[in-house]
Amino acid sequence: MATGHRRDDAVLNMVGFSLSTPARSVFGRDTRHQAASEIAALGHRVVLVRGRSVAWVDELIQSLTAMGIAVETIFSRAEPDLDAARAGVAAARAFSADCVVAVGGGAAIDLGKALAGLIPSEGDPADYLEVINETPRTLSEPLPFVAIPTTSGTGAEATRNAVISVPERQIKVSLRDPRLLPALTIVDPALTGGTPKGVTLATGLDAITQLIESYLCIRANPVTDAFCRSAVPPAIAALNRLMQAEDPAARDAMARASYLSGLALANSGLGIVHGLAAVIGGRGGAHGAICGRLLPDALRINRAAVVEQSGATDRFDEVAGWLAEGLSAPNSDGIAALRRFIDANGLPGLGDFHLPEADFTEVAEAARHASSTKGNPVTLRTDQIEAILRAAG
Structure with missing residues (x-):
């Protein structure tokens, strides 16, 4: 029974x-236009995780560059897996990133969130995942993370975990830490139109x-x-x-x-x-x-x-x-x-x-x-x- x-x-x-939320959230149409100045206050070497479907991201990169912010772009091609996390961490460390921004659907935001936690943390990303480790390693202090969703679904812009696929085991598992909550979430419904x-x-x-x-x-x-x-x-x-x-x-x-x-x-x-x-x-x-x-x-x-x-x-x-x-x-x-x-x-x-x-x-x-x-x-x-x-x- x-x-x-x-x-x-x-x-x-x-x-x-208890209540856990992003450090700051901004909601409303056209709020995307304040993203560049908000990001500039958080870092000067920004890893930007994005998909390819939202053209506005190009405008954001131009605005950041005009403000003297160095930007390294990582494309999110599908739901993130361990290999994508490893490749992203390697690229971001080589770039000396001090901030991570994700613009896209849940996959892009999960990848960006994972990178924010993994970039400062030693070892292999797999060491920090639930399920595949009885006692996952604890992340070092994550980099500031900004989430800007372009779809309405996962709510990843307001959560403290990033879902990562482990293809060889046919499972999805979480990288979870309260410090993975975004430093800033900007939700502009206009980005979801069409x-x-x-x-x-x-x-x-x-x-x-x-x-x-x-x-x-x-x-x-x-x-x-x-x-x-x-x-x-x-x-x-x-x-x-x-x-x-x-x-x-x-x-x-x-x-x-x-x-x-x-x-x-x-x-x-x-x-x-x-x-x-x-x-x-x-x-x-x-x-x-x-x-x-x-x-x-x-x-x-x-x-x-x-x-x-x-x-x-x-x-x-x-x-x-x-x-x-x-x-x-x-x-x-x-x-x-x-x-x-x-x-x-x-x-x-x-x-x-x-x-x-x-x-x-x-x-x-x-x-x-x-x-x-x-x-x-x-x-x-x-x-x-x-x-x-x-x-x-």
């Missing part, structure tokens, strides 16, 4: 908690999943609850709108949801969806798409497990109501409405993530021990986790 450990809200509101529909869907579902799992998490607290309650309903409605047409107001809502999802997960936790995504993601596939595909059935099976243990389901029902309202299905089951939404908009299935059914038991068992799973609202058996995978399809 699974063992539940969900606290009720009366107890939740009495427990102590993001392709498929990327918008996957990243948006990532943010929504993080908010929902943080809300249901056993370590939720009154502050993270406030983040989640304020962000989930408008985020679902905004993502629904963006699947129909480009909309600046919807982009604003998703950028806000992404940032708050990072704050929420950094200060409470996640659940089985992210536990599974950490395992499945090591085989390939976009993290947000994996989360979105798993979320409806994880909610359904988690709720059933809570009922099995005579636990309270009020939070699950609240989430289902948010989903139904945001997806314009007020008289239907919100979880079913979410499944229809992701199918109708072409979100990939588990078969597209190199996960055959023959591997479900192995993946479910690995996910039971993932760090994110520790925050799940109820302890799930391996067969219940396998049921999520079978139902998600």
Whole structure:
């Protein structure tokens, strides 16, 4: 029998908690224009990690150079792996970097964050990663790090960990340290405008999943609850709108949801969806798409497990109501409405993530021990986790 450990809200509101955030955050349209002067106050030899899709980064480099700041550019080509981390550290050390800036999606921000911690730290980057080390080494004092997201999804601009793939072991693991929180986060929703529909869907579902799992998490607290309650309903409605047409107001809502999802997960936790995504993601596939595909059935099976243990389901029902309202299905089951939404908009299935059914038991068992799973609202058996995978399809 699974063992539940969900606290009720009366107890939740009495427990102590701490709050970790970036040292400074700036949110709003056109705030990118103050980035150069803010960065110049943090360093004079800047490693800039970027993707190739946002032309504004070229303007930022020109502005920094005009201010006498030396810039070394590192391109982020995919979700960072150990080899990318090693190459980036070597290049940054040769450049004598004193500050790291990342402009891009979650992959670029994770790589930049990892470099900020690893550049001053001795040894191989692998020595500092969770899971592959029973006792990871402690980072030296990280370089100042600036995060400027150009997608709305991972919330990496507000977290203290960087996710790194280890391809030879088919896993993703975290480099984690409270000092990895950005010295400065600039969230300008205008930088996300025109993001392709498929990327918008996957990243948006990532943010929504993080908010929902943080809300249901056993370590939720009154502050993270406030983040989640304020962000989930408008985020679902905004993502629904963006699947129909480009909309600046919807982009604003998703950028806000992404940032708050990072704050929420950094200060409470996640659940089985992210536990599974950490395992499945090591085989390939976009993290947000994996989360979105798993979320409806994880909610359904988690709720059933809570009922099995005579636990309270009020939070699950609240989430289902948010989903139904945001997806314009007020008289239907919100979880079913979410499944229809992701199918109708072409979100990939588990078969597209190199996960055959023959591997479900192995993946479910690995996910039971993932760090994110520790925050799940109820302890799930391996067969219940396998049921999520079978139902998600």
